[in-house]
Amino acid sequence: MTTTATTTERLAAAWGDQPGILGFLSSVDHKRVGRRYLVTAAVFLFLGGVQALLMRTQLIGPEAGVLSPEQYNELFTMHGTTMMLLFMVPAESAFANYFLPLMIGARDMAFPRLNMFSYWVFLFAGLFMYAGFVTGDVPDGGWFAYSPLVLDEFSPGRDMDFYAIGVIFLGLSTTAGAINFLVTTFKLRAPGMTVSRIPVFVWGIVAIAFMILFAFPSFTVAPLMLELSRALDMRFFDPSAGGDPLLWQHLFWFWGHPIVYIQLLPSTAIVSTIIPVFTRRRLVGYAWVVAAMLATAFISFGLWVHHMFVAGLPQLTTSFFSAVSLVVVVPSGIQFFAWLATIWLGRPRWDSPMLWAMGEMLLFLIGGITGVMVALVPFDSLAHDTHFVVAHFHYLQAGAVVFGLLAGLYYWFPKLTGRRTHRGVARLGFWTTFVGVNLTFMPLHWAGLWGMTRRIATYEPGLGFEVPNLLATIGSYVFGLGLLVVLGDLLWSWRNGPEAGPNPWGAGTLEWATSSPPPDHDFARLPIVRDRYPLWAGRTTPDDSGALALATDDDLALAPPDLHHEVALTAGPEGDPQQVRTMPGPSFAPLLVALVLTLLSIAMLLRSANLVLTACGLLVVSVGAWFWPREGS
Amino acid sequence: MGDALAEVVQRSRLQPARGRSLAFWGVILLAVTEGVLFAVILFAWFYTWARTPQWPPEGIALPELGFSAVRSMVLLSTSASVWACERALRRGDRRRTWAWLLVTLGAAAFFLGTHVHEFVAVTPDEFLWSDNAYASLWWTILNLHGAHVAVGMVVWLYVLVRLGRGAYGPDDDVEVSTASIYWHFVDGVWVFVYASLYLLPNLLARG
Numbered sequence: 001m002t003t004t005a006t007t008t009e010r011l012a013a014a015w016g017d018q019p020g021i022l023g024f025l026s027s028v029d030h031k032r033v034g035r036r037y038l039v040t041a042a043v044f045l046f047l048g049g050v051q052a053l054l055m056r057t058q059l060i061g062p063e064a065g066v067l068s069p070e071q072y073n074e075l076f077t078m079h080g081t082t083m084m085l086l087f088m089v090p091a092e093s094a095f096a097n098y099f100l101p102l103m104i105g106a107r108d109m110a111f112p113r114l115n116m117f118s119y120w121v122f123l124f125a126g127l128f129m130y131a132g133f134v135t136g137d138v139p140d141g142g143w144f145a146y147s148p149l150v151l152d153e154f155s156p157g158r159d160m161d162f163y164a165i166g167v168i169f170l171g172l173s174t175t176a177g178a179i180n181f182l183v184t185t186f187k188l189r190a191p192g193m194t195v196s197r198i199p200v201f202v203w204g205i206v207a208i209a210f211m212i213l214f215a216f217p218s219f220t221v222a223p224l225m226l227e228l229s230r231a232l233d234m235r236f237f238d239p240s241a242g243g244d245p246l247l248w249q250h251l252f253w254f255w256g257h258p259i260v261y262i263q264l265l266p267s268t269a270i271v272s273t274i275i276p277v278f279t280r281r282r283l284v285g286y287a288w289v290v291a292a293m294l295a296t297a298f299i300s301f302g303l304w305v306h307h308m309f310v311a312g313l314p315q316l317t318t319s320f321f322s323a324v325s326l327v328v329v330v331p332s333g334i335q336f337f338a339w340l341a342t343i344w345l346g347r348p349r350w351d352s353p354m355l356w357a358m359g360e361m362l363l364f365l366i367g368g369i370t371g372v373m374v375a376l377v378p379f380d381s382l383a384h385d386t387h388f389v390v391a392h393f394h395y396l397q398a399g400a401v402v403f404g405l406l407a408g409l410y411y412w413f414p415k416l417t418g419r420r421t422h423r424g425v426a427r428l429g430f431w432t433t434f435v436g437v438n439l440t441f442m443p444l445h446w447a448g449l450w451g452m453t454r455r456i457a458t459y460e461p462g463l464g465f466e467v468p469n470l471l472a473t474i475g476s477y478v479f480g481l482g483l484l485v486v487l488g489d490l491l492w493s494w495r496n497g498p499e500a501g502p503n504p505w506g507a508g509t510l511e512w513a514t515s516s517p518p519p520d521h522d523f524a525r526l527p528i529v530r531d532r533y534p535l536w537a538g539r540t541t542p543d544d545s546g547a548l549a550l551a552t553d554d555d556l557a558l559a560p561p562d563l564h565h566e567v568a569l570t571a572g573p574e575g576d577p578q579q580v581r582t583m584p585g586p587s588f589a590p591l592l593v594a595l596v597l598t599l600l601s602i603a604m605l606l607r608s609a610n611l612v613l614t615a616c617g618l619l620v621v622s623v624g625a626w627f628w629p630r631e632g633s
Numbered sequence: 634m635g636d637a638l639a640e641v642v643q644r645s646r647l648q649p650a651r652g653r654s655l656a657f658w659g660v661i662l663l664a665v666t667e668g669v670l671f672a673v674i675l676f677a678w679f680y681t682w683a684r685t686p687q688w689p690p691e692g693i694a695l696p697e698l699g700f701s702a703v704r705s706m707v708l709l710s711t712s713a714s715v716w717a718c719e720r721a722l723r724r725g726d727r728r729r730t731w732a733w734l735l736v737t738l739g740a741a742a743f744f745l746g747t748h749v750h751e752f753v754a755v756t757p758d759e760f761l762w763s764d765n766a767y768a769s770l771w772w773t774i775l776n777l778h779g780a781h782v783a784v785g786m787v788v789w790l791y792v793l794v795r796l797g798r799g800a801y802g803p804d805d806d807v808e809v810s811t812a813s814i815y816w817h818f819v820d821g822v823w824v825f826v827y828a829s830l831y832l833l834p835n836l837l838a839r840g
C-alpha cells in the first residue's frame with residue numbers, strides 16, 4: 001500500500017487548522033504551541049537582557065548615576081523573574097512541545113487543548129507580571145522575595161502583588177505542561193519504542209516534568225501565603241505573631257533549587273542529543289546518562305538549604321546539605337564522561353550545533369567547579385551574597401543553559417523552518433557570544449572574592465572593583481551583540497537560507513523522518529520503532545512527502561490512524577500497541593479559560609471580593625464549555 | 634509488530650477501548666502534584682508548630698472533636714457512594730447511578746456548608762485569621778481543602794447535567810471514573826488535614 005496524494009490531502013484536512021485569525025486562536029497543534037513558546041520566550045529573553053544591560057551600565061564604574069537605587073531594585077527583580085520563569089522554562093517547553101511528539105513518533109500531545117491552554121496562561125501571566133511597568137508598581141523585592149522585605153510594611157503599593165499572583169498563575173501553565181509531557185511519553189510512543197529506545201532528550205523532559213510536579217507546589221503555596229499576608233494581613237512570616245520569615249526561605253528554595261536543574265537538564269539532554277549526530281556515533285553510556293538525569297532530578301530535592309548557609313541554621317543541618325550538594329556532582333560527571341567518550345570514539349564534525357554544544361560543556365564545567373566551591377559551608381560564608389555567586393550561577397544559566405538552548409535551536413532550525421543557517425554568520429555569532437559571556441562573568445568572580453556584594457546599586461571607588469566591573473560591562477555588550485548576530489542569522493536564514501530537506505544532519509531520531517517543516521499531521525504513516533536511532537538502523541528511502549520512510553516496507557505496510565484525527569496509544573515499557581483514539585480538535589475554550597484566569601488574577605490584585613466571585617463563576621462556565629461535547633461528536 | 638498494530642486498529646474501531654484512558658493518567662498526575670501541595674502546606678503547619686511553645690497559642694481552645702468527627706465521617710462516606718455510583722453506571726443501572734450521585738452531592742454540600750458556616754459565622758468570635766500564625770495556617774489549610782471540595786462538587790454537577798441529558802453508559806464512563814479518582818483524592822487529603830489540624834494537637838495536649 002502506498003501513500004497516495006489523496007491520502008495526504010485527507011490527512012491535511014483532518015489535522016489542519018482553519019485559515020486566518022480564527023484558526024490562529026483556536027489551534028491546538030503542538031507545533032504551533034511550540035513555535036509560540038519559542039517566540040514569546042525569545043521576547044522575554046530580550047526584555048530580561050535589556051534589564052541586565054541597564055544594570056551592567058549602572059555598574060560600569062563606581063557611583064555611576066544611570067539608575068536610581070529603586071530602579072536598580074526593580075530591574076534585578078524583574079531580570080531574575082523574567083529569566084527564570086518567563087525565558088528559560090518556557091524556552092524548554094518550546095522544544096519539548098514541538099519535538100517531543102515528533103521524537104516519539106506521535107501526531108500530537110496527549111492533551112492538545114491543555115497544551116494550548118498552557119501557552120495562553122504563560123503569555124497572560126507574563127504580561128500580568130509586566131503590567132507593573134505600566135501601572136508604576138514594578139516588583140522590587142527580588143525574585144526570591146524574602147519576608148519581611150516584601151510585606152506591606154516595607155513594600156507598600158501593588159508591586160509585590162504583581163509578583164505573587166503572577167507566579168501562582170504561571171505555575172498552572174508549567175504544571176499542566178509537565179502532566180502533558182508525562183502522559184504523552186507514557187502513552188503515545190510509537191509502537192515498539194521500548195523504554196530503552198526513548199530518545200535521551202525525551203528522557204530529559206520526563207525528568208524535569210517529574211521535578212515540576214514535586215517542586216512547583218511549593219512555589220504555589222509560598223506566594224499564596226505571601227499574597228494572603230499582604231492582602232488579608234495573615235501572619236505566617238511574622239515573628240511577633242508566632243510566624244517565621246525563614247519558613248518562606250525553606251518553601252522558596254525547596255522549589256528554587258530544583259528549578260535550576262529543571263533549567264539545566266534539558267540543556268544537557270540537548271547536548272546528549274547533538275553529540276552523537278555530529279560524531280556519527282551512538283551515545284556512549286545511554287543508560288548511564290538517563291540514570292544520571294533521573295538521579296539529578298531526585299537529588300536536587302535534597303539541596304535547598306545550601307541557599308541558606310548564612311541564615312543561622314544548626315551546623316548539622318548545613319553540613320548535611322553541604323554533603324548532598326557535593327554528591328550531585330557525580331551524575332553531572334557521568335554525563336560529561338559519556339559526552340567525552342562519544343566524541344573520542346566518533347568522528348566529530350564541527351557544525352554550528354556542535355560548537356554551541358561544546359560551549360555548553362565548557363561553561364557547565366566552569367559553573368560546576370565554582371558550584372562545588374560554594375557548596376562548602378566555610379567558602380559560602382565568605383562568598384554568599386557577593387558577585388562570586390552571581391558569576392557562578394550565570395555560568396550555568398546565562399552560560400550553559402543558553403548555550404544548550406541555542407545548540408538545540410541551531411540543531412532543529414532546519415526542521416522548524418525547512419532552511420539552513422549561514423555557516424559563517426553562525427560561527428561569528430557563536431564566538432562573539434562565547435567571548436561575551438566569559439568576559440562578562442569571569443571577572444565577577446574576583447569582584448566577588450574581593451567583597452563586592454550583589455543586589456546593591458553601586459560601589460565605592462578604591463576597593464579594586466573598577467577593573468572587573470568595567471570588563472564585565474564591556475563583556476555584557478559583547479554578549480548582547482553576539483545574541484543579536486544569532487538572531488539576525490536565524491531571521492535571515494528563515495527567509496533566505498538554502499533548503500534543508502528532511503534530514504540535513506543525517507540524524508537518527510524520528511523527528512527527522514518527516515518533511516521540514518513537518519505537515520500538520522506530522523507523519524503520513526506511523527513509524528514502528530525497532531532501534532534507539534531508527535533512521536540509522538533501517539533503510540532510508542524517501543516516500544512521496546519527501547520524508548524518509550522508516551525501517552522496512554513491512555513495518556510501514558499500514559498507516560493505521562491515517563485518515564482521521566486519531567493517534568495510536570501504546571502501553572507499558574515495551575510500547576505495545578493498545579488502542580486508537582480520536583484526539584480533540586481546534587477549540588476556543590483554552591483561550592477563553594486563560595482569559596478568565598487573567599480576570600481572576602486582576603480581581604485578586606484589586607482585592608475586590610465581588611470581582612473574584614464573578615471571575616470564579618465565569619471560570620466554572622468556561623471550563624464547562626471546554627469539556628461539553630460538541631454536537632455530533 | 635505490523636500485524637499486531639493492524640489488529641489493534643481493527644479491534645479498537647469495533648470495540649470499546651482497552652486499557653486506561655489518557656484522562657486516567659492525567660488525573661493521577663494531577664493528584665500527585667496536588668498531594669505535594671497539601672504536603673507542603675502541612676509542612677508549614679508543623680514547622681510553625683515546632684517553633685511555638687504552645688499549640689494552639691494562648692487564648693485559642695483546642696479544636697473540638699465531636700461535630701468535626703461527624704463532618705469527617707460524612708465526607709469520607711462519599712468515597713463509598715461515588716464507588717457505588719460508578720458500579721451502578723457500569724452495570725447499566727441508571728436509577729442507582731442517579732441515586733448515588735445525589736447522595737454524594739448532598740453529603741458534600743453538608744460538609745462544605747458547615748465549613749463555610751464555621752468560617753463566616755462561628756469563628757470570628759473565637760479567632761480571626763489575622764490574629765497569629767496558627768490562625769492564618771488553620772484557615773488557609775481548611776479553605777484550601779474546602780476549595781477542592783467545591784471544585785469536586787462542580788465536577789459532579791457537570792456529571793449530573795450530562796447524565797440528565799442521557800450521556801454515559803457501561804462503555805462510556807471515562808468522565809465519571811476520572812471525576813471519582815479526583816474525589817477520592819480530595820477525601821484522602823482530608824484524612825491528613827483532619828489528623829494534623831484536629832487530632833494531633835488534642836492528642837499531644839492531653840498526652
Ligand SMILES: [Cu+2]
Pocket residue numbers: 256257260303304306307
Ligand atoms: Cu541550589
